[in-house]
Amino acid sequence: xxxxxxINHLDDTYTIYSILEWNxxxxxLKVYTAILFQLIVWSGFSVIEWLSHHDLIFYKVLMFGVFFxxxxxxxxxxxxxxxKTLLATIISLSIYGSFxxxxxxxxxx
Numbered sequence: 001x002x003x004x005x006x007i008n009h010l011d012d013t014y015t016i017y018s019i020l021e022w023n024x025x026x027x028x029l030k031v032y033t034a035i036l037f038q039l040i041v042w043s044g045f046s047v048i049e050w051l052s053h054h055d056l057i058f059y060k061v062l063m064f065g066v067f068f069x070x071x072x073x074x075x076x077x078x079x080x081x082x083x084k085t086l087l088a089t090i091i092s093l094s095i096y097g098s099f100x101x102x103x104x105x106x107x108x109x
Contacts (some may be wrong), residue, residue: 030051030078030079030080031079031084031088033078034075034078034079034085034088034092035088035091035092035095037074037075037078038074038075038088038089038092038093039069039092039095039096041070041071041074042067042071042092042093043096044065044067044097045063045064045066046096046100048063048067049063068089068093069087071083071089071092071093072086075088075092093103
């Protein structure tokens with residue numbers, strides 16, 4: 001089992017990270033990166049939805065499906081696990097939805 005050392009130069013302390021902890025941090029970084037890219041996709045969806053405000057609801061649902069699939073593909077490319085990608089996509093979609101809802105409430109007030 002390999003150990004990674006982190007040296008703090010301020011007070012000369014050493015922190016030992018095992019491979020499991022290192023992999024956990026790498027996984028969190030992958031999920032964070034995937035969520036950021038997916039939020040960019042959801043922002044693009046918001047712009048396209050704003051531009052097509054006269055379209056039928058069927059076409060908006062179809063467009064949502066296309067953007068959801070694109071977010072899944074981008075997330076799966078980064079995370080490399082379909083189940084974790086779906087979880088990250090749902091998290092990014094909930095962040096987007098809550099932000100969209102808060103902004104609509106703020107614009108009314």
